[in-house]
Amino acid sequence: MKKAIAIIAKEVSDEVLDYYNSLSKVKSFYLITPEKNNELEKRFSKLKIFQDSEILNRELHTYIENTSRPNWYYQQFLKYELVFFLDYDYVHIIDGDSYLREELVLEDKLFFTKKKIEKNYNLFINNINLFNNISEKSFITNQMCFSKKDLEYLVQSISPIRENWIKTVVDMLIKSENTWFSEYQLYANYILNKKGENKIEKLKVYRRLDLLNVSKESALEKYPIVSYELGHKVDFLRKIRAKIYYFLQINFG
Structure with a gap:
């Protein structure tokens, strides 16, 4: 199975890029950011850069601006769309200010912390009404390795029309202002309900x-x-x- 690493960063950190570029386990990785800097690709031999708009053109999804936190939600939608965009079976997405121990990189387990998830996230998941059980664990750990196949099934469950899933989520967020969308928490709950808890592990952040x-x-x-x-x-x-x-x-x- 083909796996990729992708860093999502509004503001690019040379130190973060240098860290992942130096890991022996990493053969190549992607940076997704608002503005492409070709000099970075020259400096970091394993790096390839895409602009946000190449993955998810915000101008074509202006309804995101009607949410309570448009920039935050745009980044979350961007992560799902990136998994679909790249030609890999798994895409390990890492937040742009974060460092993972090398043994966690490309690991497709679901990692959670001791902290219980805020109820607003689970209220949204409950409103989607896709799962029998909703976990109280927090899978928001600044990273997640997504299976493209599983994510496609999840998005199709949200909206049968592939292009409409973001609009469906946004409509739900606007309708219920006390709910929050988390790309990590929703995907983790989908996997847990589909495959059980055989691939989860607690860690500290x-x-x-x-x-x-x-x-x-x-x-x-x-x-x-x-x-x-x-x-x-x-x-x-x-x-x-x-x-x-x-x-x-x-x-x-």
């Missing part, structure tokens, strides 16, 4: 490495997934809490 003065290499020894949430709130109490959680190896962010 640390999302606020920007609050600490530690290297990503050191952080990855403690946590399988770490990220820098640059642009998020920074204050004294958050920094103290970040240090305590990191020392105790507790999920953070």
Whole structure:
């Protein structure tokens, strides 16, 4: 089976690209971003870049702007469309500010954290009415390896007309303002209901490495997934809490 790695990033991090380019397990990988920079492909030998609009043209889906968080939802829809766009059986999508331990890269297990999922996500899944059981586990871990075949079945269940699935989701979000769509949570629930829990695994995620003065290499020894949430709130109490959680190896962010 053919597998690909794809980084989704509005703002490109050279450090993230360098990390995945350096992994021996990675033969090639993709960057999906708003503006293509050909210089990056020259600097990172394993990298190929696509613009967002090549995968999902936002101008053709203007109804996304009517949601409560259009940029956020656009990125989530983009991830599904990317799986369909690339010629691979599996596409491992990683958020652009995140680092995975090498052994997790291209692993198609469903990873979850100890944290329970926010009810707003499961309210949306309940409204779709596709599943007998909805998991309370949180599969929102900054990454997921999607099976194209399974994702196609899921999207077809949402809308028999392939081109209309995003519009169907948007209509549901607008109709029920207290619901949230998560590309990771919805897909994970589909797989769980279809195949059972034989391919799930708990792990820890640390999302606020920007609050600490530690290297990503050191952080990855403690946590399988770490990220820098640059642009998020920074204050004294958050920094103290970040240090305590990191020392105790507790999920953070």
